[in-house]
Amino acid sequence: MQSFRLYGKYLKIHFLSGLQYKGWFLMTIQVLFVVITDPIGILFLFSRFGQIGVWSVEKVILIYALAVTSFGLAESFVRGLDIFPWQMIRTGNFDRLLLRPCPLLLQAAGSSFHIHRLSRSFGGLVAAIWCLRLQEVEPTLLNALVITLALCGGFLTYTGVFILTSGLAFFTIRSLDWIYIFTNASYQVAKCPFDYVPRLLRNVFTFFMPMLVVSYYPAAAVCGWGQPYWKGLLALPAGLTFALFAVSIWRIGVRHYQSTGS
Amino acid sequence: MELITLSNICKTFKVSQRPQGRFAALRGAFLRQTKTIQALDNVSFSINQGELVGYIGPNGAGKSTTVKIMSGILTPDSGICRILNRVPWQERVKHVANIGVVFGQRSQLWWDVPVKDSFDLLKDIYNIPLPEYSKRLQELTETMQIGSLLSTPVRQLSLGQRMRCEIAASLLHNPQILFLDEPTIGLDAVSKLALREFLKTENKKKGITMILTTHDMADIEALCSKVLVIGHGKILFDGELSELKQLYAPFRCLKARVSQHIEPFPVPEAEQVSFHGDTLSVVFDPGKVPAHALIEYLSHHIELNDLVIEEQNIEAMVAHMYKELSL
Structure with missing residues (x-):
């Protein structure tokens, strides 16, 4: 509990730092613009062809929106882990974190925070709700629960990706480009109708990094696309498992750092 | 009370090195040569x-x-x-x-x-x-x-x-x-x-x-x-x-101002004697010749107006020490 309070204080100090620079408001609008324009390709495609098989635009956008919202949440709250390799390990500032009596992951996660990143989640959430309404999904308690847990699981999944990035950076010192497959590139996969995603990609994003478990399955369960509810509810445990896996890699990384020096 | 104790601490680092010769940078990108450096070698001490x-x-x-x-x-x-x-x-x-x-x-x-x-x-x-x-x-x-x-x-x-x-x-x-x-x-x-x-x-x-x-x-x-x-x-x-x-700066330096011009003269047991205008400096080892004996000897020969005894500069001492220990 105390950790969460401390994390809040970290966010506060970054929030205040952000306000020190003028133009933070423009940044918020800028990110929102990127978020809105990103799926525009699908919108054009569907407006031209109507439907692709059973896939209508609101189905595709719903899956995409769920993934984007989760990514946005993780990006807002644990962004520090993403920038971490560049900033901290290379400059040796990681030493400073080791000198403070609180959890390292918390400090790394709290090492950066920008309020404008939240506009991605905001945009995603609005789109998701719009799609759910178009498909006339009943706002039952169960449905709300599935969607909420999907977002929690998604947040954990993407947090896991960021932790993994930082953990691997202890060995490579630089951040890794291929890890973007699991960050910004991963929700692009959700733009493709699920049935047409190649089997390999589908397996990677289901069984390794559970992006589809936190977006497609909950959406399918809620909208009644022939997936059972229990699969939709797997989002949280799947996200948690992936995050814990990432934490174990991170731990090995920290030990490697301490024994090889900076 | 001993607060800090280190005994026989050893630590090595691997430092990567770029190979020498033609296309060195290119080869270095694929083959890594590392050199091990002994950063700490059986370091022991304690602090109260x-x-x-x-x-x-x-x-x-x-x-x-x-x-x-x-x-x-x-x-x-x-x-x-x-x-x-x-x-x-x-x-x-x-x-x-x-x-x-x-x-x-x-x-x-x-x-x-x-x-x-x-x-x-x-x-x-x-x-x-x-x-x-x-x-x-x-x-x-x-x-x-x-x-x-x-x-x-x-x-x-x-x-x-x-x-x-x-x-x-x-x-x-x-x-x-x-x-x-x-x-x-x-x-x-x-x-x-x-x-x-x-x-x-x-x-x-x-x-x-x-x-x-x-x-x-x-x-x-x-x-x-x-x-x-x-x-x-x-x-x-x-x-x-x-x-x-x-150990490394046992010498003291006596600096004296004299009233009349003097010819250089030997000072027994002194390490180094020099004259700059009206200033006389004598570097000596208090272990060999105590200050009072030196002053007594000098005052027999010349008129001393003013005098100070200085320790050797600590910067110089450390430089001397690093050199002596071939660091």
């Missing part, structure tokens, strides 16, 4: 409560590595290190709650926000109760004279101002041990003096054990009772500053 220890040695001797091991940042390859009855790298959180570390070249304050905000965050990081924090903050603001700086963003402070804030920040949680890695680097004379004065009083008043690495011998002379000298990863000297001087 309340001691103010100077840790000196040339660049790359292993000073920072030792400090990093003692503060729990690095794990040594072998050897035992116990600080406040804990092994630093095994109980990191408990260990670092009781120490303060100041890196002269790195900041621990948040760059964009006022100093006070950084202090408040540190209060939460170290979980300091509010009354204790307020009292300590007031104390430190007064002695470090940083009251007027608290509302300024760190990026707008001068180096001297920032260093005062850094030191205050590292003492907020009342640590029992303070590690200072080149704290006076880049400071002007006034700031240096103020900083030394502060460290001294803090050490006396609170009994904080301090370990100071520095290249400024005046720091050592002003502050430290005990000195550790490290070179090539080995501890070369461990003892009092006066002993070190005895």
